[in-house]
Amino acid sequence: MASEINAKESIAADFKSQTIFESMSLKGKVTVVTGAARGIGLALARGAAELGSDIAILDSLHEPSEDLSSWETLRVHIKYYRTDVTHLDQLTETFARIKNDLGGIDNCITAAGLVLDKPFHDHEWDECSKILNVNVMGTFFCAQLASKTMKEQKKKGSIVMIASNAANVAIPSRNMSMYTASKGAIQSLTRALAVELAEFGIRVNSVSPGFIATEMIMEACRRDSDLWNVFSSKPPMQRIGARSDLKGIVGYLLTDAASYTTGTDVVVDGGLACGHS
Numbered sequence: 001m002a003s004e005i006n007a008k009e010s011i012a013a014d015f016k017s018q019t020i021f022e023s024m025s026l027k028g029k030v031t032v033v034t035g036a037a038r039g040i041g042l043a044l045a046r047g048a049a050e051l052g053s054d055i056a057i058l059d060s061l062h063e064p065s066e067d068l069s070s071w072e073t074l075r076v077h078i079k080y081y082r083t084d085v086t087h088l089d090q091l092t093e094t095f096a097r098i099k100n101d102l103g104g105i106d107n108c109i110t111a112a113g114l115v116l117d118k119p120f121h122d123h124e125w126d127e128c129s130k131i132l133n134v135n136v137m138g139t140f141f142c143a144q145l146a147s148k149t150m151k152e153q154k155k156k157g158s159i160v161m162i163a164s165n166a167a168n169v170a171i172p173s174r175n176m177s178m179y180t181a182s183k184g185a186i187q188s189l190t191r192a193l194a195v196e197l198a199e200f201g202i203r204v205n206s207v208s209p210g211f212i213a214t215e216m217i218m219e220a221c222r223r224d225s226d227l228w229n230v231f232s233s234k235p236p237m238q239r240i241g242a243r244s245d246l247k248g249i250v251g252y253l254l255t256d257a258a259s260y261t262t263g264t265d266v267v268v269d270g271g272l273a274c275g276h277s
């Protein structure tokens with residue numbers, strides 16, 4: 001009887017213990033973001049920093065595409081680690097340095113990725129291996145290293161992996177069979193890790209963007225000028241996505257506001273997966 005009454009009391013208070021704004025803060029957290037020297041990763045790193053998190057940026061490029069000292073007004077620590085996600089020795093060393101430099105790891109966003117757009121019959125073994133190495137193996141081992149630290153810390157953690165709408169819908173003018181396979185692997189990995197890591201308080205979700213204007217997309221448009229038209233007219237919302245369209249949802253998945261959300265894939269594609277022109 002007493003425990004029933006306690007249960008009633010806690011049900012009454014559960015949604016008032018924190019405001020939405022409090023639950024969406026990342027103050028005091030450390031977030032690792034891979035592939036964040038530019039593009040989507042950079043924007044997601046900025047989003048997590050805006051929510052108050054310290055940030056470790058990992059990328060194979062020599063330096064980030066923008067001067068991170070301009071982010072000082074956010075009053076968080078931001079450190080850049082030049083690291084190739086396909087080299088486990090480099091990755092292991094970098095994750096150890098992050099723990100040492102920033103005091104731990106609470107969240108991880110995996111955005112490092114490569115795309116390959118060519119007919120299925122023209123795909124070659126080496127280029128396919130490269131895609132799988134970066135998009136699947138790199139993501140897999142970053143999630144492993146991040147979650148090992150989260151488990152050691154005995155604190156809650158959140159991992160968000162960037163998949164792609166390519167895993168949900170194929171567009172006739174784009175030929176991305178191996179890329180699609182790699183992103184389908186990320187969606188499946190999300191579900192497997194959500195189950196395996198739940199007992200440690202670690203949530204794992206993926207986000208599948210549609211066409212988002214970044215260097216990756218612009219490089220494709222430079223090779224094929226018709227593509228810009230495809231990207232901006234195929235989605236039912238009749239526009240290409242912006243990196244700002246992803247910041248909120250990824251930030252949310254990192255925070256306590258998403259504390260009961262794990263193993264899900266959030267599609268951010270202007271409606272493309274539901275139908276296209």
Ligand SMILES: NC(=O)c1ccc[n+]([C@@H]2O[C@H](COP(=O)([O-])OP(=O)(O)OC[C@H]3O[C@@H](n4cnc5c(N)ncnc54)[C@H](O)[C@@H]3O)[C@@H](O)[C@H]2O)c1
Nearest residue numbers: 035038039040059060084085111112113164211212214216
């Ligand atoms: N732009 C889109 O329309 C779109 C759509 C769906 C999914 N995505 C995914 O979003 C992620 C980011 O894409 P983007 O458009 O910002 O691309 P981008 O090319 O602008 O950025 C990718 C970043 O990953 C880094 N990277 C690549 N290989 C690496 C490696 N071995 N080690 C460390 N870093 C490495 C690159 O240096 C680059 O900074 C990718 O996983 C991509 O597949 C992009």
